[in-house]
Amino acid sequence: MMLAFDGASIDGFAYQDLVRLAQRSPGWLDTAVTLWSAYGLALFALLMVAGWWRARRTGATAAVTALAVPVVVVLAYGVDALLKTAVREDRPCRSLRVSTLEACPAPGDWSFPSNHAAIAAAAAVALLFVSRRLGAVACVAAAAMAASRVWVGVHYPHDVVTGLAVGGLIAAVTMLAVRRGSPALARRVTASAPLRPLLSAS
Numbered sequence: 001m002m003l004a005f006d007g008a009s010i011d012g013f014a015y016q017d018l019v020r021l022a023q024r025s026p027g028w029l030d031t032a033v034t035l036w037s038a039y040g041l042a043l044f045a046l047l048m049v050a051g052w053w054r055a056r057r058t059g060a061t062a063a064v065t066a067l068a069v070p071v072v073v074v075l076a077y078g079v080d081a082l083l084k085t086a087v088r089e090d091r092p093c094r095s096l097r098v099s100t101l102e103a104c105p106a107p108g109d110w111s112f113p114s115n116h117a118a119i120a121a122a123a124a125v126a127l128l129f130v131s132r133r134l135g136a137v138a139c140v141a142a143a144a145m146a147a148s149r150v151w152v153g154v155h156y157p158h159d160v161v162t163g164l165a166v167g168g169l170i171a172a173v174t175m176l177a178v179r180r181g182s183p184a185l186a187r188r189v190t191a192s193a194p195l196r197p198l199l200s201a202s
Contacts, residue, residue, distance in 0.1 A: 005089040007112060008096055011157045019098045019153050030151075034101050037148035040141065041116065044073075044123040047138050051130040062130070064182040065175070069126040072174045076122035076167040077115060083166065084110040092156050100153025114155045117146040117163030125171035129179060142167075 008015075022030055048069050055066035089112035093104035120142035128135030146160035 005087055005112070006095050007089045007156050007158065008092065012092065012096055015092050015150060015156045016096060016098060018150050018157075019100060022101055022151050022153070023099060030101055033148045033151050036144065037102065037116070037152045037154075040145050040148070041119060043141055044120060044138060045070075047127055047134050047141075048073075048123060051127055051134050054134075055130055061182045064185050065178055066130045068175065068178040068182075069123065069130060072126045072171050072178075073119055073122045073167075075174060076118050076170040079170055080113055080115050080118035080163060080166050083113055084115070087112045089156075089159070091154060093153050098153060102152035102154050105154060111155055112159045112162065113166055114146065114149050114160045114163035116149050117142070117155075117160040118167035120145040121164040121167030122171040123167075125168045126175050129175040 022033070048066075051069065052063065052066040055062040088110050090107075091105055091109065091111045092098070093100045094107065120138075124135060124138035124142040127138045142164065146164055149155040149160050150157055
């Protein structure tokens with residue numbers, strides 16, 4: 001048996017209220033939230049591609065910034081995964097007797113912080129450095145992703161809030177550094193013929 005932290009004392013009451021609300025909600029709403037929870041991260045990938053495609057028309061420096069977004073997301077995921085291993089919080093659907101929309105993850109698949117929330121927040125904040133419009137869309141989608149993970153029953157509220165904070169903070173700090181170094185990196189990449197199409201639409 002694996003020793004695990006029980007986060008129910010933090011906001012288990014709020015988690016239970018939301019899960020019970022999900023059980024009483026219309027079937028179409030639960031289906032939509034469940035699908036978004038499972039597959040919504042694909043939207044962030046599409047927004048990253050769109051951001052890069054538009055940035056190529058702006059200039060090499062903007063394109064380098066856009067290409068950094070998926071790298072930042074991977075970095076945020078890595079930090080979040082390390083925190084999961086360090087904290088080892090059991091999923092709320094294992095600690096509390098509730099019926100959830102999504103099947104409870106296996107033991108050892110820790111809950112804190114939420115990977116989905118961290119990935120979504122990292123993508124959203126990083127995209128703000130590429131396009132305010134795309135970033136704004138991604139921010140709304142990130143909030144919806146975080147909420148959906150509680151709604152389907154696989155995370156406590158504090159899991160997703162922390163995931164958003166981790167992903168957003170890492171993205172902000174990293175993208176600020178990228179923005180400072182992107183002009184020099186753009187010059188280097190532009191000098192390489194095979195990589196030049198990544199930075200220019202022409």
